[in-house]
Amino acid sequence: MKKKKKLLLIVAVCLAVVALVVLSVALYARLASYGFARDVSDREEQLRLQVVSTAEKYLGCNEEDGSHRPIVDRYNSHEPLAQGYTVTYTDSWCATFVSSVAIEAGLTDIIPTECGCQRQIGLFQDLGRWVEEDGYVPLPGDIVYYTMKDAPLTGDNTGWSDHVGIVVGTNGPFLKVIEGNHDDQVDYQYIWIGHPSIRGYGVPDYPQ
Numbered sequence: 001m002k003k004k005k006k007l008l009l010i011v012a013v014c015l016a017v018v019a020l021v022v023l024s025v026a027l028y029a030r031l032a033s034y035g036f037a038r039d040v041s042d043r044e045e046q047l048r049l050q051v052v053s054t055a056e057k058y059l060g061c062n063e064e065d066g067s068h069r070p071i072v073d074r075y076n077s078h079e080p081l082a083q084g085y086t087v088t089y090t091d092s093w094c095a096t097f098v099s100s101v102a103i104e105a106g107l108t109d110i111i112p113t114e115c116g117c118q119r120q121i122g123l124f125q126d127l128g129r130w131v132e133e134d135g136y137v138p139l140p141g142d143i144v145y146y147t148m149k150d151a152p153l154t155g156d157n158t159g160w161s162d163h164v165g166i167v168v169g170t171n172g173p174f175l176k177v178i179e180g181n182h183d184d185q186v187d188y189q190y191i192w193i194g195h196p197s198i199r200g201y202g203v204p205d206y207p208q
Helices: 002-031 042-056 069-077 094-105 117-126
Strands: 143-146 163-171 174-182 185-192 198-202
Touching (some): 002 185, 042 094, 042 163, 042 174, 094 117
Antiparallel strands (some): 143 163, 163 174, 174 185
């Protein structure tokens, strides 16, 4: 009986340590300072940060109070309307958010507009600006695509993309992303570079 109690105590301590480590990592990821992993020209940096700051204006906009509707409206007002489809307020709107930011920033020539993640990937592929490398370290203003529902536990993710966000920056192994339709609102996502759910990146050809 004493051995059993001792074993349970050891297990409890180990679980507490693991929980503390996980909490510490999560807290660090949220409080860390995020930026550029490598140098770019002043002009490119300005445009990349313009995309990020435009996206961050909408932090907290959500479906519950309808504050996400201007995002959808801006997308629907853009011509030509991708697929000829008018997005409704109850549709998934993560790609719509990315597209709306591109429209507001005046950069639809390098960030193609779409309301579907996989179709938007195809547009980046057509532009020759699709990167599908596990070791790629993105920059602010890059577009990150995920496969959330059927992501592999390990290895290369080649699944159908069902979510997307805009890279805010990197810090060591961590990636900070701003996403529309993140739990029905615009919010940050913190994830490590090379996470199995990452499908790849649309890398806009920002002017130098």
